[in-house]
Amino acid sequence: MADFRIEQALSEMRATGTPQQSPQRQTDGPPVEEFSNLLRQAVEQVNGRQVDAESLRDAYMRGEDVSLTDVMITAQKAQISFEAMKEVRNRFLEAYEEIRNMQV
Template sequence: MAIQPLSIIRPATGQMTIESGVQPTPYEAQQSFGNFLKAAMNDVNKKQIESDKMTQKLVLGGDVELHDVMIAAQKASIALNATMEVRNKVVEAYQEIIRMPV
């Protein structure tokens, strides 16, 4: 069994970098970050839906292997846990900023 490369991780599209000499406006940066978060949430949702479908097929006696169902469930679980950890860090950073004296 060959190990597949991480093709899921791809650079965000439409980003302007400092190396190119063009800095995005705050609005563009906000939109880019928002689009990135939306894409990440959609990816987590797809993994959850795929896991649910494979589990349903297994329960109904469909043509699916148990190990494939378990792998899909673990992928969905890891994606959700990573998303929750990122959310926790963002909330923690926000709370830290709020506590800063002006």
């Protein structure tokens, strides 16, 4: 669902913007990653942390040799990374709204 909203926001930005020429990329410098790729990687990392936390919790509930402290620490890391991602999303959408409402 979050991936859909990101793609929707990016497509709206592309649709409302004027066609611009893409800047020339330097061939001798480090490669430049696109913002959408970086954003997708961040979402995948947060999702990975949530999956790890859930699998540790399930293993603990099944009685496997998993420490409760490991379960709690992993769950907290997943929660904090999700909250951080949510805050970045909110600020990104606020900036998008501000840019969209600008008078040209």
